[in-house]
Amino acid sequence: MKPPPFDYKDPRSLDEAVAVLADCADDGKVLAGGQSLVPLLNFRLAQPAVLVDVNRVAELAYLRRREGKLQIGALCRQARLEQSPVAQESCGLLGDALKLVAHQQIRNRGTVGGSAAHADPAAELPVAFACLDARFKARSKRGERVIDARDFFVTHLTTSLEPDELLTEVEVPELPANHGHAFEEYSRRHGDFALGGAAVLVMRNGDGACREARIALLGAADTPLRAREAEQALAGQKIDEDSAREAARVATRDIEPTGDIHGSSSYRKRLIEAMVRRAIVKAAA
Amino acid sequence: MTERRVSIEINGTTYDREIEPRLLLSDFIRHEAGLTGTHVGCEHGVCGACTVQMDGEPVRSCLMLAVQAEGHSLRTVEDLAAEDGTLHPLQQAFHEEHALQCGFCTPGFLMSLEPLLADARDFDDTQVREALAGNLCRCTGYQNIVTATQLAARRMAGAEDAA
Ligand SMILES: Cc1cc2nc3c(=O)[nH]c(=O)nc-3n(C[C@H](O)[C@H](O)[C@H](O)COP(=O)(O)OP(=O)(O)OC[C@H]3O[C@@H](n4cnc5c(N)ncnc54)[C@H](O)[C@@H]3O)c2cc1C
Numbered sequence: 149m150k151p152p153p154f155d156y157k158d159p160r161s162l163d164e165a166v167a168v169l170a171d172c173a174d175d176g177k178v179l180a181g182g183q184s185l186v187p188l189l190n191f192r193l194a195q196p197a198v199l200v201d202v203n204r205v206a207e208l209a210y211l212r213r214r215e216g217k218l219q220i221g222a223l224c225r226q227a228r229l230e231q232s233p234v235a236q237e238s239c240g241l242l243g244d245a246l247k248l249v250a251h252q253q254i255r256n257r258g259t260v261g262g263s264a265a266h267a268d269p270a271a272e273l274p275v276a277f278a279c280l281d282a283r284f285k286a287r288s289k290r291g292e293r294v295i296d297a298r299d300f301f302v303t304h305l306t307t308s309l310e311p312d313e314l315l316t317e318v319e320v321p322e323l324p325a326n327h328g329h330a331f332e333e334y335s336r337r338h339g340d341f342a343l344g345g346a347a348v349l350v351m352r353n354g355d356g357a358c359r360e361a362r363i364a365l366l367g368a369a370d371t372p373l374r375a376r377e378a379e380q381a382l383a384g385q386k387i388d389e390d391s392a393r394e395a396a397r398v399a400t401r402d403i404e405p406t407g408d409i410h411g412s413s414s415y416r417k418r419l420i421e422a423m424v425r426r427a428i429v430k431a432a433a
Numbered sequence: 434m435t436e437r438r439v440s441i442e443i444n445g446t447t448y449d450r451e452i453e454p455r456l457l458l459s460d461f462i463r464h465e466a467g468l469t470g471t472h473v474g475c476e477h478g479v480c481g482a483c484t485v486q487m488d489g490e491p492v493r494s495c496l497m498l499a500v501q502a503e504g505h506s507l508r509t510v511e512d513l514a515a516e517d518g519t520l521h522p523l524q525q526a527f528h529e530e531h532a533l534q535c536g537f538c539t540p541g542f543l544m545s546l547e548p549l550l551a552d553a554r555d556f557d558d559t560q561v562r563e564a565l566a567g568n569l570c571r572c573t574g575y576q577n578i579v580t581a582t583q584l585a586a587r588r589m590a591g592a593e594d595a596a
């Protein structure tokens with residue numbers, strides 16, 4: 149239960165970090181909050197030759213609002229985002245999601261970028277990011293690129309980041325004040341990874357009907373999954389128990405969650421359906 | 434593997450050591466600084482026994498490398514009681530309310546709950562339960578830990594009113 153030996157680098161600037169990463173070839177690993185990577189090191193499930201600790205790259209720890217967008221530096225701690233007013237208001241879904249992430253001690257260290265880059269299919273933030281149409285900025289010595297949420301999450305614990313790329317920012321468009329948001333999930337104990345869940349956003353018309361709905365599923369596949377057919381079905385509708393039930397059915401009709409000792413595939417499918425229904429009703433309330 | 438020279442501040446004392454970068458902070462605290470009040474249970478972030486405060490915030494010391502603590506201020510359970518041995522109100526309340534049995538988990542609970550008392554005197558049981566949710570205790574069933582935290586809060590508020 150001790151980390152294997154590695155070469156330790158702690159760059160002080162973004163340029164230096166990117167240069168160090170470029171030198172590692174495929175054998176380097178970025179260390180951010182360490183709340184997922186250090187357990188893997190302790191178990192020796194990860195044995196990188198070089199550990200590139202970005203915790204001293206202060207220029208990556210920002211949280212700012214620019215032209216209707218919330219820009220979250222990759223090194224922004226989860227606790228800081230959770231406590232910021234935007235996470236309750238124009239990006240309220242982030243606040244809903246963060247309340248469900250682990251425990252205070254872990255959110256104090258865990259970073260927003262680390263949760264995205266780790267891409268655990270049971271993690272809440274990636275699902276919220278998929279729902280919010282977030283964009284991911286990556287930097288390498290080769291330059292910068294911006295990746296849409298649908299292209300960022302590739303599969304279980306895998307993103308489209310290249311080995312020499314550092315995630316620098318997650319950018320989330322802010323939503324109108326009167327939008328509704330909800331994140332519902334079920335886990336055996338609070339703070340554990342959930343068996344299934346759903347994030348829902350409801351944008352309203354003047355008359356209160358749903359103008360646009362967005363639904364993202366947690367635990368339905370090896371990445372966050374947008375339920376676009378169900379979203380279409382809700383657009384223009386008045387949301388009530390019946391339309392929510394129907395949308396939840398459509399959203400989960402074709403999913404095949406992976407079953408394990410904590411819950412079979414069919415159990416998880418029913419569970420996610422229930423979470424979608426509840427989240428729609430709550431977001432529309 | 435190259436060792437690194439570090440200076441790490443724990444409870445106001447600076448420890449200068451030459452260490453491997455892979456040394457966990459929990460092991461630095463226990464083996465290098467000799468502060469064995471911080472306990473190690475699972476070593477993968479699940480149990481909370483190793484919780485210490487870094488710059489005032491509770492963190493898992495088993496999920497940090499010691500080299501990462503340089504430049505930060507650490508606080509462990511040894512810092513709670515006064516120099517003359519008088520227990521911190523939270524420790525005293527734990528003692529009176531039977532908030533511990535074997536005591537293995539206790540340092541982690543104390544370091545997780547103390548910031549709650551430092552920030553406010555008035556909080557409900559749900560807030561206490563949220564603050565301790567990341568700490569496991571196999572003995573007490575948690576109820577007495579919640580009771581003790583509320584007792585400590587009342588006493589600290591009372592002491593301030595009297596002052
Ligand atoms: C007991 C426990 C319970 C938890 N429960 C939950 C939970 O319920 N829900 C949840 O979502 N999470 C949970 N977590 C995980 C936690 O949220 C982590 O903080 C998060 O997944 C990873 O963030 P980190 O900053 O700690 O990243 P690290 O652990 O440092 O890194 C994780 C991975 O991302 C890579 N990485 C990190 N930053 C970058 C970057 N900027 N660019 C490129 N790659 C990068 C690393 O190389 C590594 O592969 C839990 C953790 C623990 C220990």
Ligand code: FES
Nearest residue numbers: 474475476481495
């Ligand atoms: S020993 Fe660190 S959380 Fe269990």
Ligand code: FES
Nearest residue numbers: 534536570571572
């Ligand atoms: S008192 Fe024994 S584990 Fe908590």
